[in-house]
Amino acid sequence: MTTNDAAAAATVPETTADPRRADRLRTRLVWALVALAVLVHLPALMAPFMLDDWAQTAMTEGHFGAPRSPFDLYDYVDDGNRGQLFDQGVIPWWTHPQLVVRFFRPLSSALVWADHALFGRHTVWHHAHSLVWWALAVVGVHALLSRSFSRRTALLGTAVFAFAPCHVMPLLWLANREVLVSAALGVWALVWYERWRDGRQPRAGLVSLALFSAAVLAGEYTLGFVGYVLAIELVRRRESLARRALGVSVFVLPIAAYLVAHVALHYDAHGSGFYRNPLYDTGDYARGAPRRLATLLGEAWLGVDDTWVGSSSWALALLGVGTVALLAVPVVRLLRDLEREERRRATWLLAGSVLSLAPVLSVAPSVRLLAVSMIGVSAIVGLLLDRAWFPPTPPPRRGAAEWASLVALLLGFAHFVRGPLDTCLLEKNTIQASTAFADRIAWLRAHIDRAKSTVFVIRGDTAETVLWAPMMLGDAAPPHWRVLTFASGRSLLLRTGEKSLELVASDRPLFHVGPDDLFRSYDALQPGDSVALGGMRATVLKVDEHEMPRRLRFEMDRDLDDPSYEWITEGDDGFREETLPPKGYGQPVLP
Numbered sequence: 001m002t003t004n005d006a007a008a009a010a011t012v013p014e015t016t017a018d019p020r021r022a023d024r025l026r027t028r029l030v031w032a033l034v035a036l037a038v039l040v041h042l043p044a045l046m047a048p049f050m051l052d053d054w055a056q057t058a059m060t061e062g063h064f065g066a067p068r069s070p071f072d073l074y075d076y077v078d079d080g081n082r083g084q085l086f087d088q089g090v091i092p093w094w095t096h097p098q099l100v101v102r103f104f105r106p107l108s109s110a111l112v113w114a115d116h117a118l119f120g121r122h123t124v125w126h127h128a129h130s131l132v133w134w135a136l137a138v139v140g141v142h143a144l145l146s147r148s149f150s151r152r153t154a155l156l157g158t159a160v161f162a163f164a165p166c167h168v169m170p171l172l173w174l175a176n177r178e179v180l181v182s183a184a185l186g187v188w189a190l191v192w193y194e195r196w197r198d199g200r201q202p203r204a205g206l207v208s209l210a211l212f213s214a215a216v217l218a219g220e221y222t223l224g225f226v227g228y229v230l231a232i233e234l235v236r237r238r239e240s241l242a243r244r245a246l247g248v249s250v251f252v253l254p255i256a257a258y259l260v261a262h263v264a265l266h267y268d269a270h271g272s273g274f275y276r277n278p279l280y281d282t283g284d285y286a287r288g289a290p291r292r293l294a295t296l297l298g299e300a301w302l303g304v305d306d307t308w309v310g311s312s313s314w315a316l317a318l319l320g321v322g323t324v325a326l327l328a329v330p331v332v333r334l335l336r337d338l339e340r341e342e343r344r345r346a347t348w349l350l351a352g353s354v355l356s357l358a359p360v361l362s363v364a365p366s367v368r369l370l371a372v373s374m375i376g377v378s379a380i381v382g383l384l385l386d387r388a389w390f391p392p393t394p395p396p397r398r399g400a401a402e403w404a405s406l407v408a409l410l411l412g413f414a415h416f417v418r419g420p421l422d423t424c425l426l427e428k429n430t431i432q433a434s435t436a437f438a439d440r441i442a443w444l445r446a447h448i449d450r451a452k453s454t455v456f457v458i459r460g461d462t463a464e465t466v467l468w469a470p471m472m473l474g475d476a477a478p479p480h481w482r483v484l485t486f487a488s489g490r491s492l493l494l495r496t497g498e499k500s501l502e503l504v505a506s507d508r509p510l511f512h513v514g515p516d517d518l519f520r521s522y523d524a525l526q527p528g529d530s531v532a533l534g535g536m537r538a539t540v541l542k543v544d545e546h547e548m549p550r551r552l553r554f555e556m557d558r559d560l561d562d563p564s565y566e567w568i569t570e571g572d573d574g575f576r577e578e579t580l581p582p583k584g585y586g587q588p589v590l591p
Helices: 003-046 052-060 082-088 106-119 123-148 151-163 165-172 178-199 202-218 220-235 241-264 282-302 306-310 313-337 340-355 371-389 399-447 469-476
Strands: 075-077 100-102 268-270 454-457 480-483 491-495 500-505 530-533 536-543 549-556 565-571 574-577 586-589
Touching: 003 123, 003 151, 003 165, 003 399, 052 106, 052 469, 082 480, 106 123, 106 178, 106 202, 123 151, 123 165, 123 178, 123 340, 123 371, 151 371, 151 399, 165 178, 165 371, 165 399, 178 202, 178 220, 178 241, 178 371, 202 220, 202 241, 220 241, 220 340, 220 371, 282 313, 282 371, 282 399, 313 340, 313 371, 313 399, 340 371, 371 399, 399 469, 399 565, 399 574, 469 480
Parallel strands: 454 480, 454 565
Antiparallel strands: 075 100, 100 268, 491 500, 491 586, 500 549, 530 536, 536 549, 565 574
């Protein structure tokens, strides 16, 4: 053997060991990403109550009208309590007169009730409970992907899911925890469903049936798993009708029972632009679906933010078509190069991620709706990153292969750089906003005279002011809380009489209605329409071309200077007291 041959032989073990060491290092890096995802979400423990959390707190403490059972904490507005909520000012005067917001979420409701029974208002434990459901969902995604793909792909996909900004609001907003409960139970049900359909083991079928049954009791987000089950069945080999019916029964039976209960017990959300029930508002649902689908696809795959929601139709069309066009070539190449069984699993996960969006298209688009869809998105992104970063053979650096590498780089940035950053910023901003409003509530408690029967908020600027504020004030709440306008910016207040005033808009409408508004859809108030409640009549005098109110008149049953009235305005820095001008004069209402 020559000296050169000996040197070459001596280097063989070293060159074969290097890739193994590199692979172990990369695997540890992925595990480090998962651990980092846990740390990223830990600030959720410090979040206070927000929005609907206050309504549910009032329900559990017996301060929300009629007593509620542990299973009814998502019954917000219906024919039985709407009049009382109007009179108190818990919902604003322009709310649709037939507004109904009731959700069939008995399991999620019972979990909230149990938190209040065990922990009271110590929110850190409520949020720790939510983190447990998030962790169960993350582990479930890993179990699902481990059945289908390599260990590294499963870890990459799990990290994508764990970092996803879609978990922020369900973790911070306790009333939105049902998303995590549905996702956690649903993904584990999907794991066992796959075992049941592939192996026909009765035990797997029974476990899947139990988990899907629990998931539908958590809430309507479980309906998103219809997309995955449908996709699984579409890519399966042919089998007899009876055999297929038996196979899908473990999923179909719980879903059918849920839908029957939903209709029979009159659960619904209508009168609102924010919610569009596809069973009753089919036309509105269909008209809004393309815009909402484009927004959600961009958020799920590319990490674009919620600012796209209000974009023009052509911009949203560009977002939707651009997202599909960007991913088409890399995904087609990926599916083509996979082994047959991997290809089948990747196909149903991809198709399921899109089909699972159908139920949430009934809600104003938001990243918080994406947890179920992100299961499939995470799988495909994990596969794309694995093939691009750890190719089994050196790929050609031209054409489609080069494009796939560039897209993988973009996806890596979106999900491992932009995703964690967006998650951190959203957590920080949401907690700061909720904490700041708690300070505003403290100001109200200190400054509202308990002898006042009615507090008029000339302009509200935060969501909590216009929804559930009396619940937050507790025993300091006045008998009547009247928000006159919302998010109206600069406006003009005119004192037109001893008992009347008018508000005139400047750069913004005096409040909003429309396809994404919670209180009223495009069944809008027109000039001349009036709303009367508890000592006040509001009349619309002028609207703009979008049916948004530009001028309003308010007539009270007492002099505006009556000592039982208090006048305040919410601006950028919080609430402040207002002194009304004399009759015949006006004054600006400033942010």
